[in-house]
Amino acid sequence: MAGMPGSTSSAQPERPGMRDGVCSEFTVFSKIKPGHADALREDLAALAGGSSDVEARAALRQIGTLHDARHVIFDNDTRHMFASVFDGSWDTYIDDFGKTAVGARFDKVFSHTEGFPGVTDPGVKDWFLARQAPAGVFVSSYPDLTVQQIWKNQRVNEAFQAVLDIPEFRAALDNPANAELLATPAFQKLMEEAAG
Template sequence: MTATGATPSAHPEHPGRTDGVSNEFTVFTKIKPGEADALRADLTWLGDAANDENVHAALRQIGTLHDARHVIFDNDTRFMFASVFDGSWDTYIDDFAKTVVGERFDKVFAHSEGFPGIKDPGVKDWFLAHQEPAGVFVSAYPDLTVQQIYKDHRVDDAFQEVLDTPQFRAALDNPANAELLATPAFQKLLEEASA
């Protein structure tokens, strides 16, 4: 973990902190009077819909979102959306508007005062007016993009499958491979695979 703390954004035209390739995005809004229960119901729906394959496909298509949180607070008067993403803030907002995730944003943020809609040309100005940078932002993996994490996961799955085959066991027992097996790099690979 890198303890870089509150590093100014690599995109100074927008508030937010960075740690390596990760950026934080936190928005605070006022909930329209009388709409907290409707927002809560929509957040419940959103949580249930998060298991929808279309949402996961959209998030893979966007390919920059690490995580996101939605919170109602201050006695049901305020709402917070916070996320961590890779790359440009502008691209991040644009990408959401192009997928089913944007429709879900519209449904949830419609309960916030003044929200123009995710496809509205003024939505970025609205987000900027409601965004607050974190005082400290630290990532456990500051040098890994979402795409790199996806790839690492795929490679790990494939490698674990190889480790479980009888052919791999036979290769480990083959004296012809003794020199390769004795290298520090191969030993480290086996150690990491068994951790």
């Protein structure tokens, strides 16, 4: 795609995949090695639970850009789909998997697919690009919120909900000295949101 006169080119090449606000979609279709569907299914089941879940959640927090991900085996156990939604650049997203425990999980799952070079291999981006199919439509319910912002909002909400439950807060609501603050539209909206 040609740039506008006077514009600067990005250090990263343009990558496939649709964006909605800060969110990008990533969908990869790969061929399962003959005879590997059951092993892939077992590895996916192991990823879905067990004691390694704590490690995976910690790695996902370390990456900090993954909204959701899913794996699907289809076409009579001959094909595999990985689809996810993430924040930031495609290249950084792929690089981040190789830096955490998620990379080992990717290697284990994708080892059952044809030609996968390994998540830390310099050719892994080309492998993904050759198998990536951009969505025809991609919509996010919260296009302007990154994973980091969602986590922060959750922490703030949990803290605020805890404050609502302490007697000191209830006493402050009844204190005439706070009447002006309590009457502001912003405070009223905050209390309505907390109740809803």
